[in-house]
Amino acid sequence: MGMHTVREGRFRHRRADLVYDDAGEGPLAVYAHGGFVSQAIEDRMGLFDWEPVLDAGRRLVRYDARGHGRSTGGAVDTDFTYPSLADDLLGLLGHLGALEPVAAMGASMGCGTVLHAAVRAPARFSRLVLLIPPTAWATRKAYAQGNRESAETVEREGADAWLAAKRQQPRPAFLSDVPQLPPTPSERILPSVLRGLAMSDLPPPAALEALHPPALILAWSDDPGHPVSTAETLAGLLPRADLHISRTRSDIRTWGGRIAEFLTGPRP
Template sequence: MTDLTLHRPGAILSYDVTGPGVLRPILVAAHGLTSSRANEDASGIFDWSPVIASGRTVARFDARGHGASTGRAQPEDWHWPELAADLLAVVDAVSPDQPVDGLGVSMGAGTLLWAAVLHPERFRRLVLVIPPTAWGTRAAQAALYEQSAAFIEERGMEAWIRAMVALPQHPILEAGGWPRGPDADAAEDLLPTVFRGAAGTDVPGEDEVAALKHEVLLLPWAEDPGHPVSTAERLAELLPNARLEVATTPDDIRRWGARIAAFLEH
């Protein structure tokens, strides 16, 4: 598998395309804040290999400033509508003539919602994994991002990682034996800017979300204030063709790849 590159305003995105391509459309996947393709693979929490095994091609990319992608120190570059423009550019690169299926984790879910609102015709089905804080719950999370940005500027990225690792682990992840994190895969000089960008953004408005006609699979997990089930529940209320399935055990999470493959096939 060879990385491909895509030039964008203020960034060069790194992406890859994997799979036999027997089934269409392609699935384009977007990761979460401070993560990357490599981080997802190393953690093992988000395993999309069953989707590839089902015969579908999967395109994955590192968001600007994450992993192998570059970025610049402008917080607005990490507002989700801007990241959605990057996602849509990847969609155009890998599937210029046909709609794709979209998958987003956390920040990637917010990005995907914006991309679908901006260009609904470019997507067939959507998978939103651990949707992040939104609307009324966003302000408290934004304050935490601002604190993280200031902490990194004052004490450095390694000190921030140590502080994060010292916090209690998510109960489901601890029970599942997944490794501790975060092992942030973002450039230290950009990470405060990334956090400030995240603090200044939100999902689309409720009316815009309610106008989406796509079939949507919502996969939150329980007991995570940074990814509250309330977001997924509200999205399920707004989206006219949504299915909500809350993970409460590690085995629920381990079944996500197969569940997504089945959702995209049928």
């Protein structure tokens, strides 16, 4: 994290040890990563730049989700649903002793995690940053079916077969040089992660319409797993949302600065 010292922490929550990186000083901002990766893998992919958030005087805590990266987890399908992952995020806030509402940020699976946590405990959150929102509602059914089939592939042929199939799926051209790295959940847990995500969806529209923290939605185009339709629907439902859609890699590089500005600016 550049000039900022990173402290590693961990805590026990619902049969798992969850590991987090804690850097910077100031008001707390927490970040939840996407499915199948980890903090270290996201850093290797080089898509999201957190330096501007730290430079803007924020304490940034990024954690490895249950069963991902350094965090442990069991092969229990229901442990990997968005509401369960949201419970882990709320557990982290409790562990950190967060008394004031915090800024919560999440990408893809992490976006689902943050929205479910905010719906369950709205008073805990001051602002929301939703990066590459995943398939939801109308587009979720096909995704869920694909995940259930992927879980069977892993059980039958192993994680490498799943990864090989994943590499054949279309990706936005601007992500062509981003490495597709092996999943961090172990082969034993991976089918449960896939099935848990297949059982998940974003909160219902009425619940999102009642969420009042300001939200910044950052999406990119041409990615069926993170369709612009989800981002646009979220922007229409959340009472105080700004939406930005990137179509190039250089525009994605502006996200760190956009997030820092959103977190430190006056409340809209």
